[in-house]
Amino acid sequence: MPPDARITVAFIDDEEMRALNKRYRKSDKTTDVLSFGQPVARAKGEAAVRRLTRDADGELEVGDIVISAPQAARQAKRRKHRLGREIAFLAAHGALHLLGFEDETPAGYREMVRLGTAATDEGVAASRG
Numbered sequence: 001m002p003p004d005a006r007i008t009v010a011f012i013d014d015e016e017m018r019a020l021n022k023r024y025r026k027s028d029k030t031t032d033v034l035s036f037g038q039p040v041a042r043a044k045g046e047a048a049v050r051r052l053t054r055d056a057d058g059e060l061e062v063g064d065i066v067i068s069a070p071q072a073a074r075q076a077k078r079r080k081h082r083l084g085r086e087i088a089f090l091a092a093h094g095a096l097h098l099l100g101f102e103d104e105t106p107a108g109y110r111e112m113v114r115l116g117t118a119a120t121d122e123g124v125a126a127s128r129g
Contacts, residue, residue: 012067020066040099
């Protein structure tokens with residue numbers, strides 16, 4: 001992505017996440033992360049980046065990622081991860097959705113887990129060194 005691209009990340013509680021999930025995905029339960037971005041018409045990765053458009057001011061607003069902080073904490077505990085690692089993974093997962101990746105098929109899910117884990121591992125390594 002261009003270096004000036006912007007993604008907004010917000011942390012909310014389970015009640016707010018459940019309401020968003022019900023409204024936008026018709027699923028009346030909380031979830032860990034939701035993404036709201038520009039339409040990329042079935043493109044993914046670099047092809048999706050090429051479809052992103054700048055606003056009238058020249059800003060490249062890729063989209064918004066919303067993370068349920070309580071759900072992230074539960075998942076971190078269950079997976080025996082540090083909370084920061086879980087949040088980094090969810091942010092990467094949300095960003096992948098903004099770039100056209102989907103996890104609704106087993107293959108798509110595996111691809112997103114692999115890419116999200118790789119991005120998280122890179123970020124953790126960079127923060128250490």
